Amino acid sequence: SRSINLAVIPGDGIGPEVVAQGLKVLGAVLPQDVKLETKEFDFGAKRYHATGETLTDADTDALKRHDAILLGAIGDPSVPSGVLERGFLLKLRFLFDHHVNLRPSRLLPGVPTPLAGQPEIDFVVVREGTEGPYTGNGGTIRKGTPHEVATEVSVNTAFGVERVVRDAFARAQARPRKKLTLVHKNNVLAYAGHLWTDVFNRVAEEFPEVTTDYIHVDAATIYLVTDPARFDVIVTDNLFGDIITDLAAAVSGGIGVAASGNINPSREFPSMFEPVHGSAPDIAGQAKADPTATVLSVALLLRHLGYDAEAARIEDAVSADLAERGENSRTTDEIGDALAGRVAG
């Protein structure tokens, strides 16, 4: 009999509220014969304040013993900027080698967008997750003096670029339009840009059915608001991916519905799924948070574990729910109930 051994990290702010709905929908969609075991972890601001810890070796050992991780959100204004980001979120991406950071964008009918004319949006960004300017390389000399120099080193390897580019080509190949766009800034960041472009062009030869193009990251932001329909699959660097996926979320229904997966395709370590939004402490505890992004992250999680039909059921439920949502606001729980009802039906 099948089983899913899930690590759950509710986290800070609205994290616990949205994760509760994600688990509700997960429970409702899974067939009877699948045994779901969950274990909750207390990472985040509270634990940090109590113990000074963000993620210990014992923590990662415990997390490793799971099939996947569901994360709500981590972060609180009471913790200095960067401490939880680097001490927990990024640390886990690096330790568990989450090199495919997957961020789909679909503008569903009935969903408000800041763009005029309700354009067609249905693409997925494959953001590299373990290299680029995110490696923490760099340093500071003469800190706090008028002669301070601070550096950040973007590290890019053929190994790291090739595996994520290959993953993106495979995803493009599996989609109807079969189109892959490389986003970089190879006219300025020439060393990294050359590596990315070179690897991209080489891997492209193995995927003759996939149409390819290249766009500078600055121009990509223009297309995301003037012609988002041109994108099918995008592959990009860690930092560019961070930036353009927030913009992509904004134009395709907002971060209330943007899901993401921090994926280790080899399954050597558990992958982690989380909404793109943060902990939103300003609305925490008010039952106002939209759990849709978390529920869609559960769908990504299920697909990663091979439950394709269940993932599709969740995505269909969300589409139907968004189409009928209308103007009247519902609580976090009501949205979760509605989605759970649909997937169970």
Place this chain on the structure above:
Amino acid sequence: SRSINLAVIPGDGIGPEVVAQGLKVLGAVLPQDVKLETKEFDFGAKRYHATGETLTDADTDALKRHDAILLGAIGDPSVPSGVLERGFLLKLRFLFDHHVNLRPSRLLPGVPTPLAGQPEIDFVVVREGTEGPYTGNGGTIRKGTPHEVATEVSVNTAFGVERVVRDAFARAQARPRKKLTLVHKNNVLAYAGHLWTDVFNRVAEEFPEVTTDYIHVDAATIYLVTDPARFDVIVTDNLFGDIITDLAAAVSGGIGVAASGNINPSREFPSMFEPVHGSAPDIAGQAKADPTATVLSVALLLRHLGYDAEAARIEDAVSADLAERGENSRTTDEIGDALAGRVAG
């Protein structure tokens, strides 16, 4: 009697077409007693193909002898990506220490925007122009092998950050709303982020009337499409500035109307003014290019040289022209004539 000694670089593609209109409007707006002298330079793809040169020492010496530089656009698909960008555009920004890269965004009435609901947009981005990931620091080892490693080093100095932050505070202070937003990614790029944040907070103490806030670059792209009215002046790093100013241009009327200045406030070297758009070889020679961005760049040039009234006349002319533009398309020359007529009037 007063004089302006102007270096003109028409460049590639539509560059010469739009520069011709910029000069036409400049000639029309200047008072009789101002002697305008222009000298044309042939930088760009043609010169590169003929001589292999992008910008020689003799060239920069010649450019130095001018009060300012007006640039159309540089770049052509026949030249490998990066050669003219790094060999000319960036080289000049660095040699002439153009550390204030000024990019205003205003959505004028009647101008189409991809955003729904015609939001209010009137802000200016002060992009650092001589540091960050643009310094060309970095390198490649084992090029072309499966073990290639490519690095890019973002270099940030207290000196470089402070002068541009100070410039941005002064600009914010001079505007009615007096608001300055720092855009960075200090939760991940901690070394550079700390320097920027620290300098920003210190300089803020000297400008008690200016309201300040901080936004991560990824979140900034969200606000640029959901709530652009929140911005007054933005100060940011070279790369983040590159990205968000293209997005800013896209939402506030498109790159057809986006002007920019590469400014050396000390006037030690001439500043350079140019439209944000590129050489657009696909529409070159067809009289289709919109010269408005170049004409607005001429206004920035005039303001830099102290001709505030003339700069304002050009900006008013552009506003009036855009408001009355309507649907029928005009040639490059017709738009230039209309603007020249208005400023002369």
